Amino acid sequence: MLGALVLPSPLVSQATAPYVPQVPTEVVSVVTGGTWTTGRSSGVYRIVVIREGWGLAPSSGRVYVQWLAEDRRRRTTTVVATEPIREINRDFWTLGAPLLESGLDGVVLRLPGTHARTLETREFRFRLGAPKAYRQI
Secondary structure, eight states: OOOOOOOOOOSSOTTTGGGGGGSOTTEEEEEEEEEEEOSSOEEEEEEEEEEEOOTTSOOEEEEEEEEEEEETTTTEEEEEEEEEOHHHHTSOEEEOOOEEEEETTEEEEEEEEEETTTOOEEEEEEEEOSTTOEEEO
16 A cells, blocks of 8 residues: 655745735736737736625626736836737626737637626637737637
């Protein structure tokens, strides 16, 4: 019979530990990736998926795109813009994990969903652009 000794280990380093308690419990997924560029700045996208609702009422996923700008000289990252994905947020969708795909024609956000009332399943797709710009494809 084989046995193993499991010792507790920290899940995050001491340097990142202060940030973890700040994440609200409604946040179910965060993905950062892809790149955007405008005339004066550039950065990456961050997709934040939260779950709203409690009890017997249908819960719904809410999705937000953030445009993050990186200042390499100062070693800081700032949120340039945050935009709700209205096509999803105005209804009751249970959402899967977001996926950012970078290709020759830009960055596409793919997000699987199941409607909380009708059980319809679909994949949402959005082309991301400059800050505050996206379009459903």
